[in-house]
Amino acid sequence: MQLKPYEPDNLIFIDTEFTSLEPATGQILSLAMIKLTGEELYLELEYDGVVDPWVKRHILPTLTNPKVTVHEACRQIRDFLGPKMPFAVAYVDNYDSLYFVKMFGAGKLPFKWMTIDFSSILFANGINPTKLLATESGAKTFYKSLGIDVTKYQQHYALDDARMIRDVWLAIVKKGKM
Numbered sequence: 001m002q003l004k005p006y007e008p009d010n011l012i013f014i015d016t017e018f019t020s021l022e023p024a025t026g027q028i029l030s031l032a033m034i035k036l037t038g039e040e041l042y043l044e045l046e047y048d049g050v051v052d053p054w055v056k057r058h059i060l061p062t063l064t065n066p067k068v069t070v071h072e073a074c075r076q077i078r079d080f081l082g083p084k085m086p087f088a089v090a091y092v093d094n095y096d097s098l099y100f101v102k103m104f105g106a107g108k109l110p111f112k113w114m115t116i117d118f119s120s121i122l123f124a125n126g127i128n129p130t131k132l133l134a135t136e137s138g139a140k141t142f143y144k145s146l147g148i149d150v151t152k153y154q155q156h157y158a159l160d161d162a163r164m165i166r167d168v169w170l171a172i173v174k175k176g177k178m
């Protein structure tokens, strides 16, 4: 597989953790954005509503930073991204994308609404799209082949998830294939 991105320099890598898989009620709890340069933005949001039991167990304990309001988070993201309207790359982008729209409002995203899903790229190249999940069988070999130490990322911590997708992306681009 080769990565020949359209607008290869206008990318950001994103990940979110959120309250629920129910799209009507779900909201972002934490988010990370990383530029190609490696510049990072990580935010945890104020929220005191209901969260899914799985989220309560696995995500809430990892959110230890000071919290910001949605309004403040939107301001910081706009500041971080500037006016370039980058393409946002995520690993399984559907909920990230949806919940960012809920944060900013329809038609008001500070990045292109057409997000780039890395799992679809894997699928289109005949690779099992679950392969990036560190817990999946075959994941270790996959990461090793790219020279990436998968143990350095804390899975479901938005900043580490975004770092991982950026590192995988850059490794494939550098290698010229995977």
Ligand SMILES: [Mg+2]
Pocket (backbone or CB within 6 Å): 015, 016, 017, 155, 156, 157, 158, 161
């Ligand atoms: Mg994540």
